[in-house]
Amino acid sequence: MKISTTTHVADQKCGEGSMRLLAQAGFHYADYSPTMSQYHAFAGLYTLADDEFKSFFERDRKRSDEAGIQIGQIHAPFNSPPDRVTEEELAFFIKAVKRAIWECHLLNSPCAVIHPIIFPDWQENPAHTFEINNRLFVEYAALAERYQVKLAVENMPGRGVPYCDSKDLLELLRTVNSPCMAVCLDTGHAHLSMPAGRTVADVVRDLGKHLQALHVHDNDASGDQHRCPYLGTIDWPAFMRALAEIGYTHTLNLEAKFSEHMPADLQLPAHRFLYETAMSLCDPL
Numbered sequence: 001m002k003i004s005t006t007t008h009v010a011d012q013k014c015g016e017g018s019m020r021l022l023a024q025a026g027f028h029y030a031d032y033s034p035t036m037s038q039y040h041a042f043a044g045l046y047t048l049a050d051d052e053f054k055s056f057f058e059r060d061r062k063r064s065d066e067a068g069i070q071i072g073q074i075h076a077p078f079n080s081p082p083d084r085v086t087e088e089e090l091a092f093f094i095k096a097v098k099r100a101i102w103e104c105h106l107l108n109s110p111c112a113v114i115h116p117i118i119f120p121d122w123q124e125n126p127a128h129t130f131e132i133n134n135r136l137f138v139e140y141a142a143l144a145e146r147y148q149v150k151l152a153v154e155n156m157p158g159r160g161v162p163y164c165d166s167k168d169l170l171e172l173l174r175t176v177n178s179p180c181m182a183v184c185l186d187t188g189h190a191h192l193s194m195p196a197g198r199t200v201a202d203v204v205r206d207l208g209k210h211l212q213a214l215h216v217h218d219n220d221a222s223g224d225q226h227r228c229p230y231l232g233t234i235d236w237p238a239f240m241r242a243l244a245e246i247g248y249t250h251t252l253n254l255e256a257k258f259s260e261h262m263p264a265d266l267q268l269p270a271h272r273f274l275y276e277t278a279m280s281l282c283d284p285l
Contacts, residue, residue: 001243003278004029004072004253006215010271013264019067025271028068031215031253032060032107033075046077046096053099057106064107071109072251073152073184073213076100078115090117094136098143105147111213111250113152113184114140116163116172129162134175141178152184152213155203157192157224164193166206173210184213186255188224191234200234204242211248215255216278226257228277240281252278 007030010018022030045056064071077100079093097114104112116133137153144151153172156163163169166183173181185207190200204211218232219225229236243252254277259270 001249001282002029002072002251003027003275003282004031004251005271005274005278006031006033006075006253006255006257008033008075008255009257009260010267012260013262013267016063019064019069021268021271022069023067024268026275027271028070029072029251029253030064030069031073031075031113031251031255032064032071032109046092046099053103054106057103061107071107073111073113073253074100074104074107074109076112076114079117097136097140101140101143101147101149101151104149109149111150111152111182111184112144113154113213113215115154116156118156118162122162126162130168130172133163133172137172137176137181138178141176141180144180145178149180150182150212151178151180152182154184154186154215155189155193157186157189159193159195161193164189166203169207170210181210182212183207183210184215185211186215186217187234187239188215188217188219188226188232188255191219191221191232192224199238201238201242204239204246204248208246211246212250214251214253216253216281217256226255228256228258228274229254229281230277231258236281252282254278 005027007018010021014021048056076097079090101112119129122129140151153169155169158164169183185203187200190203216229218227218229218234220232254274256274259267262270
């Protein structure tokens, strides 16, 4: 299986040396994620003029190529809950996601992972959240078809929250009805969202062929902790068996952030540990 990790921590700690660090740690694939937080969506990269935006990502594509790293997926920027941002900021966020689809193309990546928007009235008026996301993902999918990339909608954390389980995700794919649409399963989010008797492996089986991206990390079901696999309570052997059962062939992408507070000189051994952990997950397969 193709082993990948997010670039988020490496980019923060190592800057332009991040791709070389990932290669030295053993990785050949990466989830390009330096711009996924709301801060970067509302300032910086996504305000650049088109020619500057294009040049930035073409430069980063060259940097990854030179390091021998293939960008297996990117993470589009995501927003804070809409009750914490203005209408103007939310509109800009939507434009930033659309630019991230172009970014995916510029980086020669096959897939962009996108969060649905969860509105603050989701409990009283869930239809509002579903209606807005249905409309937005139709627009996103049209761009993805133009740039010939996949869009993988990510499951959200929290029991009962819209898009926390396979039913809502598959319904969104059915509604948008585009060959570009797929699902990214975030294992930590899923673990937080499961009712008694249901597991992350069950979600894998539900999604089947629609599962085309992963965010692999662990927690103890009390919070979105982004721990390394085996350091929480997810049943990893069951998860890996489920991936094998559905014939999953895309990247096994880690989104563990345990090293984000470590200094730069510890990032290489930390990322080697991540790579070895992923290899251990794959051993039974």
